[in-house]
Amino acid sequence: MQAILERPFERAGIVVPGLPVLPPGVERHPVPGGGSRAVPIFKGDEITIQDREGLQPVELVFYAHDGRSDAAMIGAKGGRDPKGLKAALLSDPSGRKVVRALEKSGFDLGRADAAMVFEGGSRAGDMASFTASVDGLLxxxxxxxxxxxxxxxxxxxxxxxVRRAALPNGKDMLVAPDPLADPLLDANIQPGQAVPYEVKAGQYIQILDVKGRECSDFQAFSLRxxxxxxEREIDPTTTRSLMGSLxxxxxxxAKYFTVDHEPLVEIVQDTVGRHDTFGLACTARxxxxxxxxxxxxxxxxxxxxLAVFGIRPRGGWPAINYFFNTLLDDTHAIGMDDPWSRPGDYVLLRALTDLVCVSTACPCDIDPANxxxxxxxxxxxYDKTEDFKRSIGWRKTPGADLEETKKTGFHDCFARHTRNFVEYxxxxxxDEMTNHGATAEYWAAREKAVIMDLSPLxxxxxxxxxxxxLMQLCVTRDMKKLPVGGIVYTAMCYDHGGMIDDGTVFRLGETNFRWIGGNDQSGLWLRKQAEERGLNAWVRSSTDHHCNVAVQGPLSRDILKQVIWTPPAQATVExxxxxxxxxGRLHGFDGPSVVVSRTGYSGELGYEVFCHPKDAEQVFDAIxxxxxxxxxxxxxLKALNMLRIESGLIFAGSEFDDQTDPMEAGIGFAVPLKSKTDDFIGRAALEARKANPQKKLVGLDLPGxxxxxxxxxVHFGKPQIGIVTSAVKSPILGKVIALARVDVTHSAPGTELEVGRLDGDQKRLKAVVxxxxxxxPTxxxxxxxx
Incomplete structure (x- = not known):
């Protein structure tokens, strides 16, 4: 069965994890946790269910075309009531598509014969297979x-x-995914073609890369x-200048402008996040x-x-080159590489006025452009009446399924105070509150209290x-010393000592831990180690079931003690x-359940309150x-960044990455090599690195x-000896401060350094360690x- 799973594309020594491939005739359909999916099945099709994380029971319901539901038609044991499916159809967004499929086919869920898979428990990666004896709907x-x-x-x-018993004769298996809604236009553009189309104000334009790695030039003109x-079309230079990004x-x-500063379209969804507006659509020259x-x-x-619209020809068209991957090097030369787009990736735009548009499928076959x-x-x-949410594509790993940008359980609560949201x-x-701003938010944290959304952790x-x-093996702190109800801040490292992530470990029981980190790589690493080492442990994601707000500041305890009720066996907030x-619970014995931790990321007295998204608004309103x-x-986020830099709290991608060890990241205290005697991943490398340190994280004061x-x-005279990792003008200290990773030979307090600007030499900012x-600091x- 393992042979049917997708694998990264590989040819002649080049591996492309972002383009996973399946054997001919095999389809892949992810089913969200707590959700459902309906797929047409034909006689002889092989059906395989894989549990990605373990311990996930699965319900299967199969209908023949005559409306009969019998699990035996796929070789499964039925006789069960699909309680989970009925609940999912009512509560999970994926259920709406299933409901439409049932209604379209006239199938009665009340007479469904369900089969259970993995009911007795399963490991991550476990699979179960069945074969259909008739056509139907699964x-x-x-x-x-x-x-x-x-x-x-x-x-x-x-x-x-699903491994199809009959392969489509001569048909390309990789076709465009289903439309986002009922389309007003659905046009396929073959390589070397361009298609013009008119769009009314408010309508949506979806430009979709069917097979991946294909550039599509887009241009829009104001019909008015x-x-x-x-001729007033999208001007890349004006757009970049007004939007402040490429x-x-x-x-x-999100808007695209003409040279007259008129907005023509705005981008609503983007599943790729990397395109080109440096130059022209490809030209004869x-x-x-x-x-x-x-x-x-x-x-x-x-x-x-465009000639039919009276638009004059040009030797080269400035265009928004979707999916085209160009880059600038240090000498300002423009280079290119393969596009980042995968099969089915798209951009979705909304017309802000009546438009004439044109899209292409680029024919370039002489370089990596396609x-x-x-x-x-x-x-x-799509019609203007459709409701498409703003979204930027997210993938946990290069080959993972696309996820839309999500709203946290607390999103609507914070939306009462700002429209300035950024993808994180x-x-x-x-990012910043409308009637306050980052500076006011900062001072509230230092002097009173603030509430912030940390749900993406x-x-x-x-x-x-x-x-x-498993935890003892994968983190640097000693888990044997962590009591039930305790929390510890720790690092997680690769074998070479570079950091995967930093985070906190909650111990909920003798055999129960919760890892809270900044990225999914840490959780995936934990699961990988459990699987490869045969440990009897499960690692399951709960991010979307735990949203959390941090209440931070001198008054945080006084606020939460009035909100959180705890039973006698648990500690009160005080x-x-x-x-x-x-x-605990909100207000009393019957209130929504919460977990409260005395943790934070502000350098102030503070707490985090965890709850399920269904209770988030109630929790926020009570606080x-x-x-x-x-x-x-x-x-x-802007004010949070100011707080954490002042307090010396590190951030992924700034103070550490997978080339930086915890000592170089300034958290050597989280690596107790003497008191933790057990081995852990990266220990040998960290011992060697600690014995021969090369870099050190230091503070800088900059008087300029x-x-x-x-x-x-960062320079000591002519040579570069480090880099700035984070910097801010500190409101409470009244000066510019920074964190920098520098060579240990120039890391002593009082060392005078310089931060290079421009080319690093033409402008220098004086700094002292x-x-x-x-x-x-205490x-x-x-x-x-x-």
Missing amino acids: IVCAAGGPMEPEEQWAPTEVVLY ALDRGL YPMPGLN YYEDMGYPGHINCSDNINRE GWNPTDIQVRL NGYWLP RKYEVTGPDAEA ELGWFRLTI WAVGAPMGMIPLG GIVPTPGDC VPFPHFD KERVKGNY
Whole structure:
């Protein structure tokens, strides 16, 4: 069975994990945890269900075309009531498609004969296979309901693989996915073609890369201007200048403009996030200069198709080159590589006025622009009455399924205070509050209290007899010393000592842990180690079942003690010690369940409150009702960054990455090599690195008033000896401060350094090495000692 699973594309020494491939005739259909999926099945098809994370029961329902439901028709044992499926159809968004499939076919769910798979427990990767004896409709449900914060079971994704008994004769298996809604236009563009189309204000344009790695040039003209004899199209230079980025992305800065500063379209969804607006659609001259005279090109195709609208021809068309991957090197030369788009990736735009548009499928086959293999593009138009949410594509790994940008359970609560949301690790998070701003939010955290959304932190439930052994193996802290109800901050490293992530471990029981980190790689690493080492432990994602707000600041305890009720066996908010957790409820015995931890990321006294998304609004409102009269305000990412830099708290991609060890990242205290005697992944490398340190994280004071940019070079005279990792103008200290990773030979406090700007030599910012944290180095405020 393992042979049918997808694998990365590989040819002649080149591996492309972003393009997983399946054997001919095999389809892959992911089923979300707690959700369902309906797929047509034909006689002889082989059906395989894979449990991705383990312990996930699956319900199967099969209908023949005559309406009969009998699990035996796929070789399964039926006789069960599909309770999980019925619940999923009502509560999970994926259920709406299943309901439509049932209604369309006239099937009665009340007479469904369900079979259970993995009912007795399963390991990550376990599979079960069946074969259909008749044509029909298969419904797969990854059954499960909401997870309570103190529990450790959440419904997780399963995957349905279907090996078709009959392969389509001569038909390409890789076709465009279903439309997002009923399309007004559904046009396929073959390589070397351009298609013009008119769009009314408010309508949506979807440009879809069918097979992946294919460039599509897009241009739009104001129809109102064309009627006046003016050509006013999207201008890349104007758009970049007004939006402040190479190309707009979903969010506040989403519009494309003409040279007259008129917005023509805005981007609503983007599943790729990397495109090109440096230059032109491909031109005849480009191919001629490469030695291919007469090569078909997009600019000539655009000229031909736009002529009917009276638009003058051009030698090269400036265009929004979707999916085209160009880059600038340090000498400002433009280079290119394969596009980042996978099969089915798309951009979705909304017309802001009546438009004439043109889209192409680029014919370039002489360079990596289309992955050396030009393929087709699909263009679809949707009515303005459709409701498409803003989204940027997110994948846990290069070959993982696409996930839309999600709203956290607290999103609508923070949306009362701001429209300024930014994408953060697959979720929308507030960047700054409309009527406050980052500086006011910062001071509220230092002087009163703030509430912030930290729901995108990745949560993984680690359970089973070997849970402690797995955690002891994978993190740097000693899990044997972590008591039930305790929390510890730790690092997780690869074998060479480079960091995967930093995070906290919650111990909920003797064999029950919760890992909370910044990225999914840490959770996937835990699961990989459990599987490869044969440990009797399960690692299951619970991120979408645990949303959390942080209440931080001097008044945080006084606020939460009025909101959180705890049973006698649990610590009250007032009693809760630093890095401890308590399990409670909102207001009283019958209130929504919460987990409260005395943790945070602000350098102030603070707590985090975890709950299920279904209870998030109620939790937020209860905290707000008490906190707002006391001066509490919401806090966004900009202010959070100011707080954490002052407090010397590290951030992934800034202070550490997989080339940086914990000592170099400034958290050597989280690697107790002497007191933790057990082996753990990366220990040998960390011992060697600690014995021969090369880099050190230090604080910098910069008297010049200019805030460096992360990545700026740090010099001792002529040579570069480090880089700035984070920098800010500290409101409470009244000066510019920074964190920098520098060579240990120049890391002593008082060492005078310079931060290079421009080319690193033409402009220098004087700096002096100082201890960090810059603010409250003894952590008295975190301990509540104001």
